[in-house]
Amino acid sequence: MTQQHAISCADIYAARARITGGIRHTPVVDSPSLTEHLGVRVRLKLEHLQHTGSFKLRGASNAIACLGDEQKRCGVVGVSTGNHGRGLAAAARAAGVRAIVCMSELVPQNKIDGIRAHGAEVRIVGRSQDEAQSEVDRLVREEAMIELPPFDDPNVIAGQGTLGLEILEDAPDLETVVVQVSGGGLMSGVACAIKTIKPEARVIGVCMERGAGMHASLEAGRPVVVEELPTLADSLGGGIGANNRYTFPMARDLMDESILVSEAEIAAGVHHAYWQERQIVEGSGAVGIAAVLAGKVRADGSTVVLISGGNIAMDLHKRIIDGEVPEV
Numbered sequence: 190m191t192q193q194h195a196i197s198c199a200d201i202y203a204a205r206a207r208i209t210g211g212i213r214h215t216p217v218v219d220s221p222s223l224t225e226h227l228g229v230r231v232r233l234k235l236e237h238l239q240h241t242g243s244f245k246l247r248g249a250s251n252a253i254a255c256l257g258d259e260q261k262r263c264g265v266v267g268v269s270t271g272n273h274g275r276g277l278a279a280a281a282r283a284a285g286v287r288a289i290v291c292m293s294e295l296v297p298q299n300k301i302d303g304i305r306a307h308g309a310e311v312r313i314v315g316r317s318q319d320e321a322q323s324e325v326d327r328l329v330r331e332e333a334m335i336e337l338p339p340f341d342d343p344n345v346i347a348g349q350g351t352l353g354l355e356i357l358e359d360a361p362d363l364e365t366v367v368v369q370v371s372g373g374g375l376m377s378g379v380a381c382a383i384k385t386i387k388p389e390a391r392v393i394g395v396c397m398e399r400g401a402g403m404h405a406s407l408e409a410g411r412p413v414v415v416e417e418l419p420t421l422a423d424s425l426g427g428g429i430g431a432n433n434r435y436t437f438p439m440a441r442d443l444m445d446e447s448i449l450v451s452e453a454e455i456a457a458g459v460h461h462a463y464w465q466e467r468q469i470v471e472g473s474g475a476v477g478i479a480a481v482l483a484g485k486v487r488a489d490g491s492t493v494v495l496i497s498g499g500n501i502a503m504d505l506h507k508r509i510i511d512g513e514v515p516e517v
């Protein structure tokens with residue numbers, strides 16, 4: 190299975206050994222309300238409680254730990270919808286490495302502020318991830334900085350996979366895992382860990398309807414570019430890249446099912462997370478809960494639903510928990 194892929198489960202164990210000091214092993218907790226709803230035991234992996242508010246710190250920390258001293262002196266640069274930038278900024282600062290994060294105008298202000306607070310420089314370029322990427326390419330070309338991509342990179346995938354190891358350790362009886370999918374670094378890493386250690390478990394991917402790049406690519410049988418649209422799940426924006434190398438084949442081979450959720454369903458997920466689970470979760474973090482609430486996840490054995498991030502603007506969060514489905 191792993192032979193033709195970017196990483197194997199051994200790479201995930203190696204990543205964990207590298208990053209363990211800087212990463213929080215986040216809790217897995219029972220959700221009585223979702224258990225009642227689905228009719229099988231449902232637990233939540235609370236990764237929005239990770240330092241920096243999302244799992245992206247795992248991949249960024251591993252990728253920076255894998256750099257040589259010469260590369261570290263050059264500094265790192267990456268494109269981001271917000272959370273990768275935050276993880277990259279924090280990981281770079283911890284390693285004493287300069288970082289620049291390039292983002293599109295679609296990125297919410299709270300995410301920009303979060304990245305600056307972790308000590309990285311932010312550049313806003315264009316209206317899509319692709320346009321922001323052109324600034325990354327320029328910095329690599331003209332200033333010899335080291336690119337640290339948000340998902341399509343073996344060291345990033347291995348770092349995200351450490352989350353899968355934790356889920357298996359804390360819920361060894363799981364039969365279904367529900368994971369967010371955007372570029373697919375998270376899915377690739379988590380699915381690699383799960384399918385290696387427990388091949389009979391089902392791995393389900395969830396994305397928003399508004400700009401589901403991996404879903405469209407899996408249907409087409411090759412990486413395709415989808416239009417990037419404003420969505421409550423802003424951290425899932427950006428597609429998988431036309432030149433995708435690693436995450437498309439991994440998602441294609443390891444993911445059992447792909448589910449899409451609407452904006453109203455995402456809002457319902459954030460709303461539920463707050464009122465029933467007492468967790469403040471961003472739209473992207475709540476798409477798994479949204480899929481369960483919408484009846485889109487088949488009840489098939491003990492289920493773990495990942496909450497991947499919590500970096501939501503609090504004024505937007507307040508409107509959602511008050512029952513609104515905000516247009517973004």
Ligand SMILES: *Cc1c(COP(=O)(O)O)cnc(C)c1O
Binds near residue numbers: 372375
């Ligand atoms: C980045 C991100 C995702 C998706 O991760 P990919 O590796 O791009 O698929 C999901 N949830 C949150 C909160 C994120 O920041």
